[in-house]
Amino acid sequence: MIETPDRLSVDKNDLDLYADIEQEVFLGKQNKDRFLFAMAFGFWHRADEQIARREGFVRAEYLTPQDEALIDALAVAEEESASILSNRRRVFDIAERYAHGGIQLLYNQVQSEQLGSFYKAFERDIFDVLRTQYHDGQPSK
Amino acid sequence: MRIEKLSLRNYRQFRHEDIRFHKAPQTDLHILIGENGTGKTNILNAINWCLYADEPHLSSSSRQLPILNLQSYTEGRDGDNQTVAVEIWTRTQDNTRIAFKRQATYTIYDDQEPIRRTKAFEVVTTDDKGNTKILSEEDAASYVARFVPKKIREFFFFDGERLNQYFRGENPNVRKAVFDISQLDLLESQVERKLKTIVGGLEKQAGQLNPQIEQTREERARQRANRDEIRDRIRQAHTEASLAKEQIQELENKLSGIPDVEALEDERKRLKAQEATKQDLRDQALHEKQLLLFKRGMVVMLSSALEHTIRLIEDKEESGEIPPRLDPDILRRALDDGLCVLCGQPIEGHAVTYVQHLLAQIGLSSDVTHRLAAAKAPLHQLIQDAKQLEQDARRATDSIRAFEQDLEDIRRRLAQIDRQVSNYDKEKVKNWYRMRNRYEEIRTEAQQQIGALRQKEKELTTKIDDLSKQLDKELGKETRAQGIKNQRDFCNKALDVVRTTKNAIMQETRKRIEQRTQDLFFDLTWKRETFESVDIGSDYQIALTHTLGMDCLGSISAAERELLALSFTLALHSVSGFNSPILIDTPVARISGEHRSNFGQALAQVSNSKQAILLFTPDEYSEHITRVLHAKANTRLRLHLSKDETVSNIKEL
Numbered sequence: 001m002i003e004t005p006d007r008l009s010v011d012k013n014d015l016d017l018y019a020d021i022e023q024e025v026f027l028g029k030q031n032k033d034r035f036l037f038a039m040a041f042g043f044w045h046r047a048d049e050q051i052a053r054r055e056g057f058v059r060a061e062y063l064t065p066q067d068e069a070l071i072d073a074l075a076v077a078e079e080e081s082a083s084i085l086s087n088r089r090r091v092f093d094i095a096e097r098y099a100h101g102g103i104q105l106l107y108n109q110v111q112s113e114q115l116g117s118f119y120k121a122f123e124r125d126i127f128d129v130l131r132t133q134y135h136d137g138q139p140s141k
Numbered sequence: 142m143r144i145e146k147l148s149l150r151n152y153r154q155f156r157h158e159d160i161r162f163h164k165a166p167q168t169d170l171h172i173l174i175g176e177n178g179t180g181k182t183n184i185l186n187a188i189n190w191c192l193y194a195d196e197p198h199l200s201s202s203s204r205q206l207p208i209l210n211l212q213s214y215t216e217g218r219d220g221d222n223q224t225v226a227v228e229i230w231t232r233t234q235d236n237t238r239i240a241f242k243r244q245a246t247y248t249i250y251d252d253q254e255p256i257r258r259t260k261a262f263e264v265v266t267t268d269d270k271g272n273t274k275i276l277s278e279e280d281a282a283s284y285v286a287r288f289v290p291k292k293i294r295e296f297f298f299f300d301g302e303r304l305n306q307y308f309r310g311e312n313p314n315v316r317k318a319v320f321d322i323s324q325l326d327l328l329e330s331q332v333e334r335k336l337k338t339i340v341g342g343l344e345k346q347a348g349q350l351n352p353q354i355e356q357t358r359e360e361r362a363r364q365r366a367n368r369d370e371i372r373d374r375i376r377q378a379h380t381e382a383s384l385a386k387e388q389i390q391e392l393e394n395k396l397s398g399i400p401d402v403e404a405l406e407d408e409r410k411r412l413k414a415q416e417a418t419k420q421d422l423r424d425q426a427l428h429e430k431q432l433l434l435f436k437r438g439m440v441v442m443l444s445s446a447l448e449h450t451i452r453l454i455e456d457k458e459e460s461g462e463i464p465p466r467l468d469p470d471i472l473r474r475a476l477d478d479g480l481c482v483l484c485g486q487p488i489e490g491h492a493v494t495y496v497q498h499l500l501a502q503i504g505l506s507s508d509v510t511h512r513l514a515a516a517k518a519p520l521h522q523l524i525q526d527a528k529q530l531e532q533d534a535r536r537a538t539d540s541i542r543a544f545e546q547d548l549e550d551i552r553r554r555l556a557q558i559d560r561q562v563s564n565y566d567k568e569k570v571k572n573w574y575r576m577r578n579r580y581e582e583i584r585t586e587a588q589q590q591i592g593a594l595r596q597k598e599k600e601l602t603t604k605i606d607d608l609s610k611q612l613d614k615e616l617g618k619e620t621r622a623q624g625i626k627n628q629r630d631f632c633n634k635a636l637d638v639v640r641t642t643k644n645a646i647m648q649e650t651r652k653r654i655e656q657r658t659q660d661l662f663f664d665l666t667w668k669r670e671t672f673e674s675v676d677i678g679s680d681y682q683i684a685l686t687h688t689l690g691m692d693c694l695g696s697i698s699a700a701e702r703e704l705l706a707l708s709f710t711l712a713l714h715s716v717s718g719f720n721s722p723i724l725i726d727t728p729v730a731r732i733s734g735e736h737r738s739n740f741g742q743a744l745a746q747v748s749n750s751k752q753a754i755l756l757f758t759p760d761e762y763s764e765h766i767t768r769v770l771h772a773k774a775n776t777r778l779r780l781h782l783s784k785d786e787t788v789s790n791i792k793e794l
Contacts, residue, residue, distance in 0.1 A: 003313060005395045026435075027435060029433060029435065033435070033436075033693060034384070036439055037438075037439050038440035040438075040439040040440075040443045042445065043442060043443055044442035045172055045442075045450060045754070046238035049177075065298075065515065065516075065519050066519045066522075066523060068512075068525070069515075069516040069519040069520050070440070070447075072445055072450070072512060072513075072516055073443060073446045073447045073449070073450035073520060074443060074446050076446070076449065076453060077445065077449045077450060078446075081448075082453055082457070082509055082513055082572065083509060084514050084780065085203070085508075085509045085513070086509050106659055119430075119431050119434055122434060122438060123434055123534060126434065126438045126441050126442075126530070127530075127531050127534075128530055129441050129442070129444070130527070130530060131531075133441070133444050133445070133448075134528060139788070
């Protein structure tokens with residue numbers, strides 16, 4: 001039986017960053033979604049960073065099968081092996097590192113832009129990724 | 142007959158003033174100028190008071206004050222007597238001088254209003270040989286009637302506002318004017334009324350002989366009284382409708398060019414509510430789009446990892462690792478324990494090698510394969526949703542843009558409304574609109590009432606006619622009433638003759654006035670090519686016809702309307718046979734600009750053949766008027782009120 005840690009953690013210094021960009025980016029969502037978004041953003045920009053001071057942020061029991069699938073996919077892609085999935089601690093570590101890197105990038109981006117413009121730029125960039133990633137609905141190899 | 146001098150003693154603002162009106166060979170024009178409150182209108186009142194013992198043009202402030210001049214009043218001591226006197230000195234064409242003199246003596250008291258002690262009116266005539274006669278009572282009154290009878294004085298001495306209003310009402314009293322000028326009141330009051338009284342008396346006499354006759358007679362009298370009441374109510378309703386129409390006109394003049402502020406404010410309120418709703422919808426749509434980007438953007442950002450994992454899962458499915466055919470945990474336990482989990486037999490030798498080989502083939506633990514197997518469907522779903530992102534986001538964007546367009550349209554209209562109302566006192570304008578609507582309701586109600594009352598009048602007339610026929614029949618049956626019936630029939634025939642004569646005179650007078658009005662109007666007007674005719678119909682409705690054939694009375698300017706009223710007034714003078722002066726207080730107050738010159742020219746022309754005394758305010762006596770009248774006038778006087786506002790002086794201009 002794989003032992004699963006009971007929570008996903010963030011760096012204690014990141015708490016203020018999450019709070020500061022709440023209105024602009026997170027739209028009132030819960031910690032779980034905030035964490036996953038920061039994690040995805042960190043992965044997208046290939047920015048991962050080790051946490052210095054751990055602070056519990058998301059209880060593992062709140063993760064849905066879709067959330068778990070996202071975290072697992074990230075770990076598998078990172079290690080390029082499915083066997084990483086047997087080490088939940090390691091899987092969570094990878095997620096936490098990318099979330100830590102991602103939240104800092106998000107914060108910096110929001111600070112450098114005009115208020116209310118985050119999603120305008122994000123929409124543009126995301127569509128570029130979609131178009132690059134998928135031609136005629138199929139993933140590019 | 143013309144006025145040579147007007148003397149005022151202790152009358153209102155005037156302590157001791159004599160105004161002389163000298164005539165020049167070509168013209169008889171006289172101008173007096175005074176601010177409001179200096180006594181200008183009280184000159185008009187003085188003439189009325191002297192001739193008719195009343196003051197029909199008193200302002201509300203003058204009404205509060207005694208007729209006695211205030212300076213005289215304050216200088217007098219308790220118990221002193223002061224006399225108010227007005228004299229009008231006139232001269233006829235045969236050079237007879239006639240002076241109309243009225244005076245009243247007042248006792249002054251410290252603690253109350255002055256009390257009139259005596260009053261007197263006399264007329265002094267002096268012929269060209271110097272023979273003088275002093276007349277009083279009825280004889281004096283008859284001279285007034287020869288100068289300007291009281292019934293028609295409003296056509297000789299009047300306020301200019303009268304010219305402005307004369308043809309604006311719904312039922313201008315043209316009929317009354319024609320009647321008064323015809324002096325048919327004598328025929329009506331003396332002859333017609335007398336005959337009716339005689340007929341009434343005869344019928345009552347017959348009624349005493351036969352109760353049936355009496356009953357019918359009384360019933361007819363009742364219905365006649367009802368009909369008279371209905372006619373009074375019709376007249377009242379006409380007045381109401383006429384007044385309402387004037388008010389509507391006045392308010393429409395005020396509102397000309399001003400938007401309906403109340404309607405615009407209502408629209409504004411509605412638009413503000415719509416704006417708030419649209420703003421909420423737009424914000425909501427934007428928020429939903431952002432949530433869409435948040436949720437699916439997450440997947441897009443991880444799409445490479447997701448695709449990699451899906452490929453790995455599919456590879457493992459192809460190789461048979463997923464789902465696992467053998468549980469690797471069982472195989473590992475078997476190796477660790479050296480025992481088969483299923484049968485419990487020891488595993489050794491080639492069995493161990495075989496199990497190791499199987500284990501190597503599996504590669505992944507059962508937990509891991511389960512996780513991978515469980516992840517496949519969600520990952521596929523996430524990818525499918527992510528691919529739809531651009532399409533769904535575009536739909537959301539279109540929706541937001543539609544709301545933004547609506548908001549732009551609403552805000553543009555709001556700005557337009559704000560611009561429209563910003564220059565006006567909104568409350569005042571709203572009030573004007575409300576008043577106009579109210580007067581329109583009043584006018585409609587009055588007109589409806591007139592219609593209903595006319596119907597009732599008609600029914601009553603039919604009833605009265607039937608009762609008259611019934612009465613005739615009953616009189617005919619009653620042999621004892623034969624003589625009475627013959628007398629009554631004779632009187633009724635005489636009444637018919639009187640009425641026919643009255644109508645004939647009225648119609649003849651009407652035609653003469655119509656022709657004279659037209660002649661004067663065309664002579665005085667500055668637009669000689671515009672008008673075709675002036676008509677006064679048998680219903681006494683006046684019509685002014687354009688050369689193009691349509692009635693244009695409702696669309697002419699204020700100046701033209703006043704000119705028509707002036708022409709009508711002068712026509713009345715001409716037809717009446719009274720060649721008396723015309724005195725107009727504030728003749729051009731309602732006329733502006735170049736039209737003042739035109740109207741001034743008309744007044745100057747009138748003064749060529751008739752004495753014209755004109756009372757202007759300084760504002761009225763503008764450049765447009767002075768240009769045409771000043772040089773021509775024989776008399777140019779200015780009224781000045783003292784600092785303590787108790788006395789006015791009259792000086793040459």
